[in-house]
Amino acid sequence: MTYCVGIKLDAGLVFLSDSRTNAGVDNISTFRKMIVYERPGDRFMVLLSAGNLSISQSVREILQVEQLKEDPEDKESLTIWNAKSMFDAARVLGNAVRHVYDRDAEALKYTGVEFNVSLIFGGQIRGEGMRLFQVYSAGNFIEATPETPYFQIGEYKYGKPVLDRVITPDTRLDEAAKCALVSMDSTMKSNLSVGPPLDLVVYEANRFETDKIISIDMQNPYYRMLHSSWGQKLREVFDSLDDPVWDDAQTDTPLKTEGGRSKPLKKITRPEERLI
Amino acid sequence: MTYCVGIKLDAGLVFLSDSRTNAGVDNISTFRKMIVYERPGDRFMVLLSAGNLSISQSVREILQVEQLKEDPEDKESLTIWNAKSMFDAARVLGNAVRHVYDRDAEALKYTGVEFNVSLIFGGQIRGEGMRLFQVYSAGNFIEATPETPYFQIGEYKYGKPVLDRVITPDTRLDEAAKCALVSMDSTMKSNLSVGPPLDLVVYEANRFETDKIISIDMQNPYYRMLHSSWGQKLREVFDSLDDPVWDDAQTDTPLKTEGGRSKPLKKITRPEERLI
Structure with a gap:
């Protein structure tokens, strides 16, 4: 599995990825899921990948040489290095996904493996603002907006609530x-x-470059602080909330109220009794 | 979808269920997913259900009349009302699931619908302690233990972390x-x-009975307090944690350390450059 998140803010971009892959719980490995493409002063791009590792590695490899020729007469083909916008760079990436699909999807299907890859791709190319995309297995993509300024790929559920709150x-x-x-x-x-x-x-x-790149292991002092403080303080918050009080005379926030609106559950008390 | 949770403690049992069902996002309905079976002084049982509604409703209906005859010579068959243990009652429930499977699974398969139901079943029968079971689509079941004192069915991921912490x-x-x-x-x-x-x-x-049964809607004073306080205090906890500091001279918990153990990411800076 994998968890990656990409966030687009007014102030900049944040990308975070784990590095565990597994083919069953008895086959765990470490693979990095992030690549940084940087030409200082001109362009800065980050790619995060989840899904079938053979597909995402192929996509990454092909992306380096991918040339998107829309018109065969064009002298210069489109690559992530000469694209004039992040949108065009995302099209090159989508094309790389389709290239791998054409090569591998049928053979994967024979062995019952779905063609499954998902990518987060964001950055900035001189001449336009920052942009953040999520690219799907079909090579199509969507772009982050102020209403939804982040994308997650892989195991997204556990980590979503805090993103939504913050x-x-x-x-x-x-x-x-x-x-x-x-x-x-x-x-x-x-x-x-x-x-x-x-x-x-x-x-x-x-900035079109960054030096804020770090690999964080479980010995990292900041991560250790975050991990232990978050767990401990969540528990303190939970304890600070009142327990439910069943008798409505004793509290401002009774669990049971006189005029409860929803119909209470009916108990079944004899074998022959029926529901409803 | 559905979310139900059953918890077994030394002090008693807690059951909570939502009541939304959907057949696609454009077809939302309200169905209760909890049934309480109670014969005061003798037995108290609660059933929670998730999965295909036609299956879970059939299981609930059949459970009321289900008779588990293991030996055809037996005069009295086993039901949830005469079972001498919760284990036997769970067997009756498992049998009801198999009964519905035999009746419906093949026809469901023709229309591409999986036979999918999951149940939480817990309670106490006079003569033994409380017990809590999770019953699967095959009618087989597992029992909660002190190490794992709760079961969830339906959409379990978002609500799991707080259960694990508390x-x-x-x-x-x-x-x-x-x-x-x-x-x-x-x-x-x-x-x-x-x-x-x-x-x-x-x-x-x-107790072999309870009067602590309540249907909670969004106007419930206690639920409203919990909902708003939890969100607000989570945010306060988040804000109380230090932001990362990149320069390791300034803090006890630097994000970037001199002797970082994991190999940092390599940036790709030219088209012809290769990964690793």
């Missing part, structure tokens, strides 16, 4: 990095097939 | 009810196909 376009970059790490921590706690080391990249808008 | 066999009953409601709240926030009203039952050990 991330908006005006979230600060370091705060978003913290949020991504908490989201990853919740995921790793509940799904053993998501695991360290973690790769984190923080990109500041209009 | 529930142990010595958790108090009201605390466990609060935990189940927080777990449900997180699930409803992230999955629209889980919805109110909620049915909550709290059973105290060795």
Whole structure:
């Protein structure tokens, strides 16, 4: 399994990925799922991948040489290195996915393996703002907007609530990095097939390069602090909430009220009794 | 979809279920997923169901009349009302599932519908302690133990972390009810196909009946308090954690350390460059 998240803020971009893959629980390996493409001053792009590892590795390999020729007469083909917009770069990526599909999908089908890959691709090319895309197995893609400023791929459920509570376009970059790490921590706690080391990249808008790239293992001081404090403080919050009180005379927030609107459950008390 | 949770504690049992069903997002209905079987002084049992509604309703109907005859010579057949143990009652329930399977599975298969039902069944019969079971589509079942004192069915992921952090066999009953409601709240926030009203039952050990049965809608004062306080305090906890500091000279918990163990990511800076 995999968990990756990409976040687009006014201030920049945050990318975080785990690095565990598995072919069954008895076959766990470590593969990095993030690649950074950088030409300082000109373009900065990050690719995160989930799904079948043979597909995502092929996509990454092909992306390096992929040339999207729409008109055979064109002298220069489109690549992620000469694309003038992130949208065009995402089209090159989508094309790389289709290239692998054409090569592998039929053979995979024979062995009952679905053609399954999902990608997050974001960055900035000089001349336009930052953009963030999610690319699907069919090579089609969607772009993040202010209403939904992040994408997740892989095991997304455990880590989604904290993103929904925290991330908006005006979230600060370091705060978003913290949020991504908490989201990853919740995921790793509940799904053993998501695991360290973690790769984190923080990109500041209009820099076209970054030095905030780090690989985080379980000895990392900041991650250890986050992991233990989050768990402990969540428990404190839980304890600070009132327990339910059944008798409505004793509290402002009774569990049972006189005029409860929903029909209470009927108990069945004899074998011959029927529901409803 | 559905979310139900059953918890077995030293002090008693807690059951919570939502009541939303859907056949596609454009076809949402309300069906209760909990039934309470009670013969005061003798037995108290609760059944929660998830999966295909036609199957779970048939199972519930059949359970009322199901007679498990193992030896055709037996004068009295086994039912949930005369079973001497919860284990035997769970066998009757498993048999009801198989009964529906024999009747419906083949026809469902013709229309491409999987035979899918999952059940939580717990309670206490005079003469033994409380027991809690999860019953699968094949009619087989597992029992909760002190190491894993709860079962979830339906959309379990969003609500699992808080259960894992809080529930142990010595958790108090009201605390466990609060935990189940927080777990449900997180699930409803992230999955629209889980919805109110909620049915909550709290059973105290060795009572063989309960009056702590309530249907909770979104106007319920306690639920409203829990919903808003949990969200707000989670955010406060998040804000109270330090943001990452990249420069390791300034903090006890640097994100970037001199002797980082995991190999940092390599950036790709030219088209012809290759991974690793």
